[in-house]
Amino acid sequence: MRKKILIVDDTTFMREMLKSALDPEKYQIIGEALNGEQAVEQFKEKSPDLVILDINMPKMNGIDTLTEIMNINSKANVIMCSDQKYDNMIMMALKKGAKDFIIKPFTASDVIKAVKKVFGDED
Template identity: 40%
Template sequence: MAKVLVVDDAKFMRMTLTNILQKGNHEVVGEAENGQEAIDLNESLKPDLITMDITMPEVNGIEALKRIKASASDVSIVMCSAMGQQKMVVEAIEHGAKDFIVKPFDETRVLDAIDRVLN
């Protein structure tokens, strides 16, 4: 069972992702609504995996990814993006993201991506 931090500025998206992850027997250890919170919670919660939205207030997902990877290179990060953000997804993967999932979330696809990254 992986410890997962769910990061998205939309509460509905966090709830949806949390439900999917719990069905897949993963433990959601925390939620963050912006990149700065994600950076802080990564320090205290030490998750195995972070699902990271790209577009967020304060610190966006790409910047949070860079900062988290600089201090905790072993954490796996999966980016969450809406359609049409391919350029940002490519940038995220160049900076160490392991995979990406597209919104709206498809339960099977989300769990497949998470399992791929963790194994």
């Protein structure tokens, strides 16, 4: 059975990069959100197996979004996405329950490695 993934990033380009990195035979993209508010709503509605979440977004940033998601389901699988300048926020996200992080700019293999780590499929 394919794992269900919610992708959250305010830029279309980044969402497309994340989608293209994931094998559609293993992973089903069940939603995309442009901001944290949309992400929380979709998380409630769709119960994804994994959320790939950008840190820097409008309306509700990734840390606040992560906090809301973890309040809904403390066992939620969340991978944070950020660029190097947000290192302190990545550390905060890990403390708040994120399972891993991907540093922008990333490659498809970076995405796959993080996803496999979260699902326990490491090679």
